[in-house]
Amino acid sequence: MPNLFRKWFKYNLLKSQISLLLFLTITIFLIILIVSITSYNTSKSVLQEQLNDPQQQMLQISMNFIDEVINESNRIATEVALDDHVYEFLTSNEQNSYENITGIYKMLSSFINNSSIIKSIYVYDMNRGSFVTIPHGYSATKKTFVDSQWTDVADELKDKMMIVKKRDVPEGAKNSGSEITLFRKILIHGKFKGLVAINLKEEKLFAKINPPTLTSLDSTRFIMDEQNEILYSVSNYSVDKKSLAESITNLKKERLGDFTYKDETLLASQLHSPVTGWQYVSLVTQESILAKSRRVGHIVFLVSLIALSIGLMAVLYINIKVFRPVFRLKQLFIMKEKDISKQGLNELEHVAGQLIHDHAHLAKTLDTIKLEASSKFILDIYQGEVKSREEIKEKWNDYFRDWDHHRLVVAIISIDNYSSWLSKFPSTDHSLLKFALQNIISEVLSERSYHKCVDFGQGKTAVLLQYDGSGDTLVHKFMKALSTAGRLLGFSASVGISHSKQKIEDIKEAVLEAELALGYRMYKGYGSVIDINECYDNPHHSIKIAPILEQLAEAIIGGDETQGIKIVEDIIQEFRNNQYFPTSVQSKINDLIHVIWSEKHTEIQGKTKGMVLDQVTTSCLDDIEELLKDGVREETEKWKKQAENKESILCEKMITYMEEHLAEAIGITEISESIGISVSLASQIFKEKMDDTIYGYLTKLRIEKAEELLLNTDKKVATIAFAVGYQHENSFIRVFRKYKNTTPGKYREMLRNKKGALAE
Numbered sequence: 106m107p108n109l110f111r112k113w114f115k116y117n118l119l120k121s122q123i124s125l126l127l128f129l130t131i132t133i134f135l136i137i138l139i140v141s142i143t144s145y146n147t148s149k150s151v152l153q154e155q156l157n158d159p160q161q162q163m164l165q166i167s168m169n170f171i172d173e174v175i176n177e178s179n180r181i182a183t184e185v186a187l188d189d190h191v192y193e194f195l196t197s198n199e200q201n202s203y204e205n206i207t208g209i210y211k212m213l214s215s216f217i218n219n220s221s222i223i224k225s226i227y228v229y230d231m232n233r234g235s236f237v238t239i240p241h242g243y244s245a246t247k248k249t250f251v252d253s254q255w256t257d258v259a260d261e262l263k264d265k266m267m268i269v270k271k272r273d274v275p276e277g278a279k280n281s282g283s284e285i286t287l288f289r290k291i292l293i294h295g296k297f298k299g300l301v302a303i304n305l306k307e308e309k310l311f312a313k314i315n316p317p318t319l320t321s322l323d324s325t326r327f328i329m330d331e332q333n334e335i336l337y338s339v340s341n342y343s344v345d346k347k348s349l350a351e352s353i354t355n356l357k358k359e360r361l362g363d364f365t366y367k368d369e370t371l372l373a374s375q376l377h378s379p380v381t382g383w384q385y386v387s388l389v390t391q392e393s394i395l396a397k398s399r400r401v402g403h404i405v406f407l408v409s410l411i412a413l414s415i416g417l418m419a420v421l422y423i424n425i426k427v428f429r430p431v432f433r434l435k436q437l438f439i440m441k442e443k444d445i446s447k448q449g450l451n452e453l454e455h456v457a458g459q460l461i462h463d464h465a466h467l468a469k470t471l472d473t474i475k476l477e478a479s480s481k482f483i484l485d486i487y488q489g490e491v492k493s494r495e496e497i498k499e500k501w502n503d504y505f506r507d508w509d510h511h512r513l514v515v516a517i518i519s520i521d522n523y524s525s526w527l528s529k530f531p532s533t534d535h536s537l538l539k540f541a542l543q544n545i546i547s548e549v550l551s552e553r554s555y556h557k558c559v560d561f562g563q564g565k566t567a568v569l570l571q572y573d574g575s576g577d578t579l580v581h582k583f584m585k586a587l588s589t590a591g592r593l594l595g596f597s598a599s600v601g602i603s604h605s606k607q608k609i610e611d612i613k614e615a616v617l618e619a620e621l622a623l624g625y626r627m628y629k630g631y632g633s634v635i636d637i638n639e640c641y642d643n644p645h646h647s648i649k650i651a652p653i654l655e656q657l658a659e660a661i662i663g664g665d666e667t668q669g670i671k672i673v674e675d676i677i678q679e680f681r682n683n684q685y686f687p688t689s690v691q692s693k694i695n696d697l698i699h700v701i702w703s704e705k706h707t708e709i710q711g712k713t714k715g716m717v718l719d720q721v722t723t724s725c726l727d728d729i730e731e732l733l734k735d736g737v738r739e740e741t742e743k744w745k746k747q748a749e750n751k752e753s754i755l756c757e758k759m760i761t762y763m764e765e766h767l768a769e770a771i772g773i774t775e776i777s778e779s780i781g782i783s784v785s786l787a788s789q790i791f792k793e794k795m796d797d798t799i800y801g802y803l804t805k806l807r808i809e810k811a812e813e814l815l816l817n818t819d820k821k822v823a824t825i826a827f828a829v830g831y832q833h834e835n836s837f838i839r840v841f842r843k844y845k846n847t848t849p850g851k852y853r854e855m856l857r858n859k860k861g862a863l864a865e
Contacts, residue, residue, distance in 0.1 A: 160374040160387040164326070167313040171328075172380040174222050174310055175287065179267050181216050182289035182301040184800075185228065188212055189836040194237060195230055195291065195298045206243050213239040215773065219785050222309045224284070227302040228291075229256060251275060258288050259300060266290050269381050271336050285310055285336065311337045324389040331382045483559040483567055486613050487620075494610035512605035514572045515615035516583065517623050518546065520564035521597045521631035522728060524720040529596070542566065542590050542598065549586040564598075564723065567616070572605060583634045591632065599626040600634045624687025627680075630725045648685055648693050650676060658700050661737060664745040669737040673697070677730040694721050694729060701736040755780055756794045759787065763803050767810055768828050773799050808844050811837070815853040822849045 185191060190208035194200060213226045217239055227238040236244040236253065244250035255272050262268060267289045274284055284304045291299035314326055314337060327338030374387045482500050520526050520542075530538060543558040543566055550556045556570035572579055583600045591597050601623025603615035622637040629635060653672060660669040676697065680690050698721070721729050762779040763771070776799055777787035791799045807829040814825045826837035841849050 160389070161376070164374060164376045164385045164387055167311075167326075168376050168378050168383075168385050170313040171310060171383075172378055174305070175269055175380050177220075178223065178287045178303050178305060179289065181220070181223070181226075182267070182287060182303050185212065185216070185226065185301045186289060186291040186299075189831075189833065191228055191291065191299075192293065192836065192839075193833070194228065195232075195293060200230070200233065200235060201243060201245065206237060209237045210239065210242070211774075213237075215784065219788070222305055224304045224306045226304070227252075227300075229300040229302065231256075231259060231297065231299050255286065255288075255302065256300070259290075259297070262288065262290055269383075270330060271334065307337065314339055324387065326385075326387045329384045329386065336383065483557070483569055483612075483616075487561055487567065487616050497610050497612060508571060512572060512607055513609070513612060513615065514570055514579065514605045515603045515612065515619045516568040516570070516579075517561070517601050517616075517619040518542070518566045518568065518583075518587075518598050519601075519623055519626070519723055521599055521626070521723060521725075522720070523564035523723040526564065526596055538594055538596070539564075539566065541594055545590045545593070546583075546586045549582050549589070567619070569612070580634045580636055587632055587634065597632040599623060599629075599631060601625070602634070602636045604637055621687070624691070627687055627690065627724070627726050627729065628684055630727075648680075648689050650693055650696070654696060654700050657697070657737075661701065661740050662744050664741050666738055666741040669701075669741055670734050673730065673733045673737055677726055677733070681726060691722065694733075697733055698736070701733060701740055752790050752794055755782070755787075756791055759791060759799065760802070760806075763806055766830075767806060768830055770830055770832055771803075776803070804840060805844075807831070808841060811841060811849065812852070812856075815849055816856045825849065 188209070190205050190212060193202070193205050194209060197205070209228065213228075217223050217226060225239055225241075227236055229236055233245075234247050234256075236247075236250045238244070238250070241250065241252075244253075247253040247256070252274055254275055258268070258270070258272075261270075267287065269285065269287045271283055271285055285307055287303040287305065289301045289303075290297055291301060311328070314328070325338065325340040327340075328336045330336055371388045371390055376385045377383075378385065486497065520539075527535070539560065543560075546566070546568060547556065547558060550568070550570060556568060559567045559569070561567055579602060583602070587598055587600065601619045601621065603618035603622065606612065606615050618637045622635045622640055625635045625640055626633050653676060657669055657672045660666075660672060676693075680693075720732065724732070758780050759776050762776055766775075773784050773788065777784045780787065782790075788799055791797070791802070795802060797805075811825055811829045814820060814828060818825075820828070822838070823834040826834045829837070831837035831840075838848055841852070845852055847855070
């Protein structure tokens with residue numbers, strides 16, 4: 106029996122049809138087997154990658170929100186530490202002065218009332234162990250202040266100015282349990298004198314860490330501090346958070362990873378805050394990720410079996426149909442002469458004709474695919490998708506094998522003032538006009554054996570050609586092509602030409618050279634043909650216009666149209682005179698655009714600014730200058746109108762009140778009351794319009810007035826301090842040193858010496 110089966114198998118195997126059928130069957134079976142084995146792992150990898158992005162985004166949103174809150178709280182703690190009343194509290198002999206304690210209490214109340222995140226604020230004197238807090242008030246010792254167990258945090262600060270940590274609040278305190286508290290040092294003359302503690306509302310601080318209810322995945326999110334203690338966590342399934350935190354500490358500091366916890370694989374996404382040092386972690390159970398994947402795998406396997414059955418049936422059917430003409434041809438070729446006369450050659454002619462037709466169609470399809478693939482290859486080089494020299498050479502041999510070994514040149518043709526071109530012609534004609542431009546270029550270069558045009562988008566077309574002649578001849582050909590295009594199509598274009606390259610691997614460098622040469626259109630004007638050889642002799646000096654940009658911003662904000670236009674003209678003229686590299690000029694023009702179309706005017710953001718940036722990339726300096734000058738005219742007019750609106754008037758009234766009451770001990774409350782609005786609204790309006798806080802602006806006015814008195818009078822420093830609203834000379838000296846980096850006495854001496862030198 107085995108011998109009989111072996112003979113039968115060998116007999117059928119020798120038949121070509123049966124061999125082909127067996128080969129196809131085994132191939133299909135192996136493919137299905139590989140798909141069934143790899144589907145689970147592939148789906149696992151894909152699901153993990155797809156899940157990582159939203160997890161990372163949710164963690165990033167939460168971390169950014171918390172970091173902003175911490176930074177704002179740290180700023181408030183800094184202002185508390187620098188307050189004059191706090192300074193007097195830490196340094197005066199009579200610490201419980203009613204006036205001073207009341208001043209601290211008002212300041213702390215103002216910060217708490219203006220913040221939705223701050224619960225309470227403590228000021229602690231390390232030397233005397235006393236406290237001033239909101240809402241508890243003044244406590245002379247730790248014994249009379251219940252919530253005082255946190256004072257040993259001073260040892261943890263060491264070289265740090267600020268830390269944020271979770272602490273326990275003892276029984277008997279107003280809010281017992283635990284709190285997230287920001288601690289900041291108070292330094293006086295460089296010595297550690299006290300602490301500011303800002304207790305934050307956890308429900309507000311962690312508001313962005315929402316429970317993961319958007320999906321059915323078993324997931325957990327939590328935040329750990331630098332000591333691996335869990336500060337906050339949310340979860341939609343039961344989990345031992347403490348044990349889980351111990352396991353996650355063994356995970357490396359990658360953004361994505363997985364680890365095993367209690368016989369369960371968890372996918373971890375994590376971020377580390379640069380502000381607090383906290384670790385934000387999102388965990389998803391792999392079982393919940395792959396629950397549907399397994400079901401899909403089973404369905405895929407079942408479908409694969411069905412496909413295998415259908416494939417076998419199809420192979421059998423195709424075998425019968427496909428090989429029938431072959432059998433006919435074979436019979437026709439081996440027929441005897443008498444048989445041919447009976448059968449005729451009609452069937453053979455039909456089969457041969459069909460084969461020739463199919464071959465021609467396939468050849469045409471392959472040529473089309475090869476043409477598109479070769480264009481994409483050049484486009485990929487321009488976009489940086491093909492980087493290695495080996496890859497360039499390999500693909501060149503695939504797509505340009507029939508090109509000979511002449512030198513290669515790359516030219517990039519760009520439609521001049523492309524944004525205006527888009528609006529000049531109907532959108533339905535854009536593709537047709539670009540195609541016509543390419544045809545004109547191809548016609549002019551037709552005497553070359555090989556050249557190829559590739560559309561780079563945004564009005565750019567690249568031409569790759571073989572060329573061994575002189576550069577002047579090639580420039581002349583492109584000038585002829587552009588002249589013809591301008592006459593027939595009604596628009597102009599410019600060309601940048603690279604060096605000729607001997608090696609195929611240097612095509613990428615040639616593309617960059619052509620792009621660089623094209624950039625000199627801004628100097629040479631529209632319709633230019635620029636060889637890269639004309640570019641290297643130009644200077645590479647760096648452009649420094651930062652101070653001029655500040656002057657331009659001041660002119661626009663001040664509504665000085667004449668000065669703004671003059672600054673633009675001077676900058677553009679400097680570009681013309683020095684012929685800087687186009688990339689450097691483009692960068693500075695972008696800076697000019699951002700200054701002119703200031704972000705303070707939200708109505709011109711987005712589309713308008715983007716259109717301006719796009720327009721200058723294909724324009725000459727003359728058009729760019731006019732565009733910028735028009736922008737200056739529009740923006741100065743907007744700033745003039747803005748200065749007349751209600752909020753600007755309110756700011757002016759606040760500034761006038763500050764100037765008239767500069768010698769008085771006024772604060773934000775008095776200033777806001779002078780115009781009849783709340784402190785928070787006054788602070789918001791002033792910050793938006795003046796880009797400074799009310800307190801900061803008042804301080805600057807006082808310092809400026811003090812400068813005037815120091816220069817023009819012989820009054821004592823203490824007298825000047827009272828004259829500009831400071832109740833204590835030391836407070837005035839400290840603030841003056843902060844702004845001028847020197848004491849008032851030395852500053853007076855410096856100003857008078859300078860004045861005397863100028864008089865001589």
